[in-house]
Amino acid sequence: MIGKKLPFTKEQLEKIAEEYPTPFHIYDEKAIRANARKLNTAFSWNKGFKDYYAIKAVPNPYLMKILREEGFGIDCSSMAELELAEKVGLRGEEIMFTSNDTPAEEFKKAMDLGAIINLDDISHIPFLEKHAGIPELICFRYNPGPLKEGNMIIGQPEEAKYGGTREQLFEAYKIMRYKGVKRFGIHTMVASNELDTNYFIETAEILFDLIVELSEKLNIRFEFVNLGGGIGIPYRPEQTPVDLNVMSEGIRKLYNDLIEANGLAPIKIYFETGRVITGPYGYLVSRVLHIKNTYKKYAGLDASMVNLMRPALYGAYHHITVMGKGHLSHQTPYDVTGSLCENNDKFAINRLLPEMEPGDLVVIHDTGAHGHAMGFNYNGKLRSSELLLRENGEVMQIRRAETIEDHFATLDFGGLAKFEV
Numbered sequence: 001m002i003g004k005k006l007p008f009t010k011e012q013l014e015k016i017a018e019e020y021p022t023p024f025h026i027y028d029e030k031a032i033r034a035n036a037r038k039l040n041t042a043f044s045w046n047k048g049f050k051d052y053y054a055i056k057a058v059p060n061p062y063l064m065k066i067l068r069e070e071g072f073g074i075d076c077s078s079m080a081e082l083e084l085a086e087k088v089g090l091r092g093e094e095i096m097f098t099s100n101d102t103p104a105e106e107f108k109k110a111m112d113l114g115a116i117i118n119l120d121d122i123s124h125i126p127f128l129e130k131h132a133g134i135p136e137l138i139c140f141r142y143n144p145g146p147l148k149e150g151n152m153i154i155g156q157p158e159e160a161k162y163g164g165t166r167e168q169l170f171e172a173y174k175i176m177r178y179k180g181v182k183r184f185g186i187h188t189m190v191a192s193n194e195l196d197t198n199y200f201i202e203t204a205e206i207l208f209d210l211i212v213e214l215s216e217k218l219n220i221r222f223e224f225v226n227l228g229g230g231i232g233i234p235y236r237p238e239q240t241p242v243d244l245n246v247m248s249e250g251i252r253k254l255y256n257d258l259i260e261a262n263g264l265a266p267i268k269i270y271f272e273t274g275r276v277i278t279g280p281y282g283y284l285v286s287r288v289l290h291i292k293n294t295y296k297k298y299a300g301l302d303a304s305m306v307n308l309m310r311p312a313l314y315g316a317y318h319h320i321t322v323m324g325k326g327h328l329s330h331q332t333p334y335d336v337t338g339s340l341c342e343n344n345d346k347f348a349i350n351r352l353l354p355e356m357e358p359g360d361l362v363v364i365h366d367t368g369a370h371g372h373a374m375g376f377n378y379n380g381k382l383r384s385s386e387l388l389l390r391e392n393g394e395v396m397q398i399r400r401a402e403t404i405e406d407h408f409a410t411l412d413f414g415g416l417a418k419f420e421v
């Protein structure tokens with residue numbers, strides 16, 4: 001049985017759960033900081049390198065503050081995300097606005113904040129101009145279509161709704177140059193949760209080639225290349241993570257051969273990753289409520305897919321540790337479920353685990369990205385709290401759990417009395 005590491009013991013976790021009732025997500029600050037530094041160090045050869053953390057992965061101001069301290073920017077794609085960035089104190093080019101199907105007021109907000117606008121489509125140029133004006137710096141999202149193989153979550157680039165074609169990009173930059181834009185960037189993101197290191201090197205090559213051609217044909221100078229997010233994490237214990245140093249070295253070589261050699265340097269390399277930065281360092285902690293034996297064996301938790309949707313949505317694997325039972329044999333196949341009236345509400349199916357009993361603390365791993373954030377309120381289930389395990393071992397609540405009052409806040413029970421049926 002291959003395990004996964006935890007930043008707390010069973011005794012420590014029981015103490016935390018005494019103060020903060022399960023279920024909750026808990027994030028490991030020390031590991032997140034170390035990981036953020038690892039990425040920055042890997043790319044330290046590139047002056048101006050920056051990762052814009054995709055805030056949708058964990059839209060929590062405390063985590064954002066930590067990452068900003070590590071030199072990260074923020075990648076937003078909605079009004080709430082822009083306002084969150086603003087509330088944390090981020091401004092200007094610390095914010096990348098990579099949206100699609102964008103409402104006018106979001107462009108306006110992004111412009112007001114001085115964010116880098118990353119346009120998803122050529123048709124957004126007149127829309128942006130009409131509602132928010134033309135910025136001094138512009139970026140376009142490229143969709144390489146058949147040039148690139150897709151993967152499970154995003155799908156084939158040709159089938160993906162994001163970005164513009166090669167021909168459209170030439171036209172789009174030309175229009176923007178004509179409109180007086182002087183500063184340019186380019187972006188692509190074609191994969192999600194990809195574990196093949198070469199994939200990102202190949203993506204860089206596609207973009208570098210395109211930069212060479214665009215720069216030459218249009219006589220514009222690129223300031224940055226945004227390689228997007230999508231770097232995967234090893235959800236399964238036997239998987240290996242993307243080697244950030246190998247990836248960086250591969251990209252560095254291409255940078256020398258294509259960007260430097262063509263006199264196009266310096267170009268800053270940006271990413272907008274979420275998962276690879278925080279994903280492995282978040283944990284959903286839950287307790288077994290019931291053990292049920294019918295045609296199968298079920299362990300029913302006090303968490304459900306409203307707290308973590310990935311297994312139900314993508315059939316995603318999330319490793320499970322039953323606290324204090326790691327040394328026992330893992331030979332009992334369990335379906336680990338939540339309480340929704342929805343049969344997909346399962347964290348694992350036929351997972352071999354040690355014998356469980358009600359009250360056992362269960363940790364679901366790798367929930368530090370697209371975990372709590374994807375939550376919802378079906379069946380009136382409430383969103384859980386989020387906790388931060390500080391570097392000094394203290395635990396801090398960085399989001400309280402929802403209450404029934406929060407959940408009913410948009411309903412008007414007062415009007416019922418006057419409501420004629």
Ligand SMILES: *Cc1c(COP(=O)(O)O)cnc(C)c1O
Nearest residue numbers: 054098229230231272273274275
């Ligand atoms: C979701 C998303 C990201 C982050 O993806 P990760 O898999 O968390 O790295 C970055 N950029 C855009 C445009 C996205 O939609």
